[in-house]
Amino acid sequence: xxxxxxxxxxxxxxxxxxxASINTGVWAGTIGAEFDSTLSEPLNFYGFVNWxxxxxxxxxxxxxxxxxxxxxPWLGINGGYIYSGLKIVIDxxxxxxxxxxxNIFFGATLGF
Amino acid sequence: xxxxxxxxxxxxxxxxxxxxxxxVARAQSRSPRHFLFDGRVRHxxxxxxxxxxxxxxxxxxxxxxxxxxxxxxxxxxxKITPGNRLRFDxxxxxxxxxxxxxxxxxxxxxxFPAGSRVGYLIGIEELRFSYS
Numbered sequence: 001x002x003x004x005x006x007x008x009x010x011x012x013x014x015x016x017x018x019x020a021s022i023n024t025g026v027w028a029g030t031i032g033a034e035f036d037s038t039l040s041e042p043l044n045f046y047g048f049v050n051w052x053x054x055x056x057x058x059x060x061x062x063x064x065x066x067x068x069x070x071x072x073p074w075l076g077i078n079g080g081y082i083y084s085g086l087k088i089v090i091d092x093x094x095x096x097x098x099x100x101x102x103n104i105f106f107g108a109t110l111g112f
Numbered sequence: 113x114x115x116x117x118x119x120x121x122x123x124x125x126x127x128x129x130x131x132x133x134x135x136v137a138r139a140q141s142r143s144p145r146h147f148l149f150d151g152r153v154r155h156x157x158x159x160x161x162x163x164x165x166x167x168x169x170x171x172x173x174x175x176x177x178x179x180x181x182x183x184x185x186x187x188x189x190x191k192i193t194p195g196n197r198l199r200f201d202x203x204x205x206x207x208x209x210x211x212x213x214x215x216x217x218x219x220x221x222x223x224f225p226a227g228s229r230v231g232y233l234i235g236i237e238e239l240r241f242s243y244s
Binding site: 030032034068078079082084090094095096097098099100101102103104105106107108109110111112 | 145146147148149150151152153154155156157158159160161162163164165166168172185240242244
């Protein structure tokens with residue numbers, strides 16, 4: 001996972017520019033549990049829970065449930081829900097960046 | 113034969129087509145698929161996003177004008193054997209905005225005085241490889 005967060009501001013004076021940034025790039029390990037009904041029938045229901053940790057990542061969780069429905073043997077549609085809870089430790093100055101979100105998704109699936 | 117030409121007829125024809133395709137899929141999908149590729153769009157509703165540094169807290173929605181947004185992502189799944197699979201996810205997310213801040217904001221050692229027009233850019237690029 002690579003994460004870059006930055007913020008900048010243009011002050012009231014045109015010549016005044018304030019900027020700050022937090023940049024974090026990290027490769028982190030992940031562990032979780034997964035359920036997948038089948039990959040061969042038209043309806044494929046799945047779900048998984050992932051914990052992502054290591055480096056600056058602390059207590060980051062992701063839960064996804066979704067389904068795929070094949071309209072033809074090779075083309076289907078997909079949709080589902082994702083909860084994402086991200087917590088990043090910042091060392092200097094010490095602190096945390098927290099982002100929690102609810103997500104819905106939909107799209108197309110190709111299967112061979 | 114009477115053929116109606118209203119929008120309801122088009123919907124019926126579409127449903128019949130989908131049902132027919134589904135029947136074909138059921139009939140022809142007895143062999144397992146080994147590769148799946150998902151292309152999808154995702155709408156993120158952020159309900160908490162903040163930076164905490166000591167006594168200082170910056171809330172992205174209230175202080176920086178953070179808004180929910182759409183993004184797109186790709187996923188590839190390779191079912192090697194019935195009990196072994198590899199997954200690859202690519203999830204780029206970029207969100208930006210600006211607003212005039214109503215209070216002094218501190219990020220790292222920098223203070224953005226109240227009344228400044230504050231812009232932000234969040235870029236999260238996630239590549240994930242997993243085996244299960």
